[in-house]
Amino acid sequence: MTITLQDVAILLGLRIHGPAVTGTCVFDVAVLCEELLGVIPPANAIRGATISLRWLCFKLSTSPPDADEVTLERCARGFILALIGSFMFADKKGVKVPMCFLPLQRDLTHTATYSWGGAVLAHTYHELCRANLDRSRGISGCITLIQV
Secondary structure, three states, rough: OOOHHHHHHHHHHHOOOOOOOOOOOOOHHHHHHHHHHHEEEEEHHHOEEEEEEEHHHHHHHOOOOOHHHHHHHHHHHHHHHHHHHHHHOOOOOOOOEEEEHHHOOOOOHHOOOOHHHHHHHHHHHHHHHHHHOOOOOOOOHHHHHHHH
C-alpha cells in the first residue's frame, strides 16, 4: 500500500494545498529563539540547527495566568514547534527539534496556510528511503502514517 496526500489529509488533518514548507537552517538559533519564543536556550540545549525537545517543553509548556497576547503567541509557537519536532518531523530518538520550522511561525495566521501535509509525506518517504539504503535499525519521520 502506498501513502498518499489524501491519506495524510484524512489521517492527520493537515493541509495538502498551499505554499510549500521551505526555508533555511542558516541562522543564529539563540537570536531566533529570543525573537519568536522570548527565551534564549542554554548552550547545552542547542546542537547545530536543532534544540532540545525536553528544554522546549520545559520552558514553554505553560503560560502565566495573566499572559498578554505576545506571551501567548510565543507559547503557541513553542507548542507548534514541539509538535513538529516530536510528531511530524521526528528524529530517531525524539530528542531534537529542527529550528528551520520556527521562522515559518513568525505570523501565526500565515502558518496555517502552508502545505504541512505535503512536507510530512515527503519527509516520511525520504526517511523510508534513507533507512532502506543505510540498512538502518530505526526510522524517523511521521511513523503514524506507516503504522496505519
